[in-house]
Amino acid sequence: MSQTSNQFARIEDFEDGAAKLVETRRHLHAHPELSFEEVETAAYVAERLQGWGYEVTRNVGGLGVVGRLKQGEGGRSIAIRADMDALPIQEATRLPYASKAKGKMHACGHDGHTTMLLGAAEYLARTRHFNGTVNLIFQPAEEAGRGSGAQAMIADGLFERFPCDAIFGLHNHPGAPAGTFLMRPGPLMAAADTATITITGRGGHASRPHLTVDPIVVAANMVMTLQTIVSRNVNPTETAVVTVGTIHGGTASNVIPESAEITVSIRSFSRDVRETLERRVRDIATSIAEAHGASVSIDYERGYPVVINSEQETAFATAVVQELVGEDNVGVCPMIPGSEDFAYFLERKPGCFLRLGNGENSAILHSSKYDFNDDSLTTGAAMWARLAERFLSS
Structure with a gap:
């Protein structure tokens, strides 16, 4: 492993906390909340961020939560977004941690997205191996369609109140092996x-x-x-x-x-x-x-715009994930005809939306039998921590 690979966050750094990540993800999975109803989820996120020393702002664009952490004198800032909402689907997985809310379930993996960013948040607060400002955005209502959470947070002054030089987001990808990444500059989602x-x-x-x-x-x-x-x-x-x-x-x-x-x-x-x-x-x-x-x-x-990844930020994120998991575990993502409201953020800021494998045998997104793959939690958390550290390196 190269010196650069050892200098920043690694998957191994998260292995001791893997059980806690699984516990967090399954708690969120069992307690899903629909778009613009994420009251308990937002409180859960905010309380943990505050406990780790973040400056926390609640109710951004409705129920959005932003955790801000500044370290050193660096003038650069990064934003990383995770979505929190669930879907109006009756779960059919029969898992021990299946949804306790009738007609609601995390059928798109937002429980995993939130958990991975919380894992990175704890690590960054504990190690503080960066020089600048980290803005962690926990967004409501990605699934809302018209008047989504991204639009609401932007309208509420997200980028004016929490300036950033670039923004990054992630979605799990059923069909790709767990722990692998798919990247694509330019148009990604429709x-x-x-x-x-x-x-x-x-x-x-x-x-x-x-x-x-x-x-x-x-x-x-x-x-x-x-x-x-x-x-x-x-x-x-x-x-x-x-x-x-x-x-x-x-x-x-x-x-x-x-x-x-x-x-x-x-x-x-x-x-x-x-x-x-x-x-x-x-x-x-x-x-x-x-x-x-x-x-x-x-x-x-008019629904969500095209998700268009900027060339420079995508090249940067690709280098980060290749360092983390090796080039053989990073592929080219096909264009995806599904849509994603992260597009609104990319209309305002340069950035990159990544795809993280959810397993080759994963049920498809928005299926009543879907479940986020816990094997990807440490990889995703390490990736976010490493990306923030690399972006804000001295």
């Missing part, structure tokens, strides 16, 4: 938008369709034509997804209804493609409705 298209026609008896404007027929035409957007309007070297997720209309086979509704999930990895997709969805819906003599209203909701 922007996620939703279109709700309401078609208004003229209802009537199914036996006299010539006296009606059938919104079901209009909707069917829209569904098929929307599928041409990616194949005919997006450069083949780009990636995009247009999926019609719901179609609703009518109540009886012998009645042509007045209206029908379809909802569309739209995902993209660049701002230009995102604009193209919205324009074409609107154009297609409007023109098809008009061609059939119907009217249409379109509620187009």
Whole structure:
């Protein structure tokens, strides 16, 4: 092992505390709280940070917690974020530490994300092997969609109150071996938008369709034509997804209804493609409705932006994880069509969002049988501690 590898935090430094990390993670898993309801989780985090000597600010952007620790005279500062919220899913794991809250569970691993950052927090406070300021951000409501926790914390002055030179975050990655990392500069996770298209026609008896404007027929035409957007309007070297997720209309086979509704999930990895997709969805819906003599209203909701990792910070984070686990355990992450509100932070600050393996046999995210892999806890905690130390080295 090189001198540099020994100079900063190592996985071995966390092995004595591994059992405590597991205990913490399983406590959080058993007591999940939904977006903007993380009262007990936020209190649990804040109390521990205060006990370790952090300057703690509660209720940032609602229930967000920020722990600030300054060491030495260094002028640089780093921010590291973990998300705290759970999902409205009934757990089906039958684990001894399964959720005690009916209809709620940590099906995305935020219990593990929070635990790893707490592990790093304790280590950094105890060793203080850095020169500058560490800002640890425990964010509510990553799963909220509209008006997420990242947006709320930014609106509450997060970066003005807790300045940083760069920000880093992490998500577990089912399918990759536990303790391995996946990295990617540039676009990593998709922007996620939703279109709700309401078609208004003229209802009537199914036996006299010539006296009606059938919104079901209009909707069917829209569904098929929307599928041409990616194949005919997006450069083949780009990636995009247009999926019609719901179609609703009518109540009886012998009645042509007045209206029908379809909802569309739209995902993209660049701002230009995102604009193209919205324009074409609107154009297609409007023109098809008009061609059939119907009217249409379109509620187009912009969701989370593209997660775009900055080149310099990604190169830095890649070097850190390679030092920690070896180059053979660091791979290139494919672009992920899922979305993540860490994108809002990266619109304001340079930074990097990493992926940490959750095991090759892990259940998928948002599954009722998902569980965060405790074997990754010491690796993740050591990585955060090492990254902070390296970023704030003298």
